[in-house]
Amino acid sequence: MTDPTTEIPVVRFGDVPLTIEDVGRLSRRQAQAVLHDDSGFRQRIRRGADFLDRLLREDGVIYGVTTGYGDSCTVNIPPSLVAELPQHLYTYHGCGMGRLLDPEETRSVLSARLASLSRGMSGVSVELLEGLATLLRHDVLPLIPAEGSVGASGDLTPLSYVAAVLCGEREVLYQGRQRAAAEVLAGIGMQPLRLRPKEGLAIMNGTAVMTGLACLAYERAAYLARVATRLTAFNVLASDGNAHHFDEILFAAKPHPGQSRVAARLRQDLHSDRPPRNEQRLQDRYSLRCAPHVIGVLEDALPFLRQFIETELNSANDNPLIDPDREQILHGGHFYGGHIAFAMDALKTAVANVADLLDRQLALLVDARFNHGLPANLSAAQGPRAAINHGLKALQISVSAWTAEALKQTMPASVFSRSTECHNQDKVSMGTIAARDCLRVLTLTEQVAAAMLIAARQGIELRQRQQHAALLGDTARQMFEDLRDRIALIEEDRALDGELHALVAALRRRDWSLYEQ
Structure with a gap:
């Protein structure tokens, strides 16, 4: 209202x-x-x-x-x-x-x-x-x-x-x-x-702190799943990859709902009915071909985790509780945050896997041995100056560092229960630590996604110099044009930290509309 x-x-x-x-x-x-x-x-x-x-x-x-x-x-x-x-x-x-x-x-x-x-x-x-x-x-x-x-x-x-x-x-x-x-x-x-x-x-x-943080983590993770899908479409295009990996009949054979939804979104963004360009390369590497299977885990986990978070949000979770109707004092343990702890431990693991997926996509995209004809490190420099320009070399190192830290944070907090307060609180949830860990993983993954936005803008433009490469979906095309306005093509080496901060802020604001379903 x-x-x-x-x-x-x-x-x-x-x-x-x-x-x-x-x-x-x-x-x-x-x-x-x-x-x-x-x-x-x-x-x-x-x-x-x-x-x-x-x-x-x-x-x-x-x-x-x-x-x-x-x-x-x-x-x-x-x-x-x-x-x-x-x-x-x-x-x-x-x-x-x-x-x-x-x-x-x-x-x-x-x-x-x-x-x-x-x-x-x-x-x-x-x-x-x-x-x-x-x-x-x-x-x-x-x-x-x-x-x-x-x-x-x-x-x-x-x-x-x-x-x-x-x-x-x-x-x-x-x-x-x-x-x-x-x-x-x-x-x-x-x-x-x-x-x-x-x-x-x-x-x-x-449980208000862990639950409040969990609500924010959920929203950020849900948006990241969509961003990662759009980035995968961009990277398939930049890598001259095979869109037929996301075929509708193929995914009907393994019908996890979230996984199928990711594949459908990729079909919106790509020419899903075109044959592979290179008949000798029928299958792309896993980080492209299996992207729906990785992002789909996060997509399929979200409805399940929503139930945990919203039930906790709308619960009476202090102790003792007061029943005003029967006029009873009810002593219990509803302050225990086990459901939020589990939700955050699960969510951070699914999100970190998405960071790892994007990190692998970038590693292929910047490597001239695997990017099918693009320049090394996606440098747009030409002529004699190409020798002193390094494109996205350092950015790929930073993405690797952020991904490694995200993966390190996935140790479940809930298994580190400590007996405390004179052994009265002898089994505790660690839910707030799990929620904080999840937010840290999300921050690192958003940084990876921001770097991948730069790489996608660079890679698609370089691919377009070689051959026609058009995005099928209107929103994907609009997003790429928006990235071109935000990020100048990297021809001469420049510091990218300012652009990374701006892109992370754009991700947090959810500047881009990504898929109706």
């Missing part, structure tokens, strides 16, 4: 389940967060908080409310100190390290936490939910260190920075500057919260 006063699409929390794309739009400021105004939703939230208040008055024992946390659950908190416990929780967890989450990542974390708490089973107040929505609407972003979570009991340390900011403590990024949270909250007219007895635990004891 759209807010008529702003014309910005609205994502309404507490109404229908969120999608990965909802989180993506919120992370890019392409949508506004609004808390559902339905009276039934708000009454359900209030019933949970009121039930906790009544239990406290009746001297009920509630984990994390009248007891210490984790291994300290046997420590009873004196009634006079119960109100201070949430502040102590986010205070002593203020030990995060490493880089700060970037603005898109931080917005995705806030969105994921708000989605979970809006399920109405966390015993929090409507005011807390409104506080999170206000941070998103005003783009007040807690400075969240990336390191320090083992993924159970949820993302405690990074989410402590969200809890502290809601209370007017620590620092935020606002309007491009790091500022004190208290100062910024006052500026936007938001009163710092005084957390109710369970609210510190509800904010922190969940």
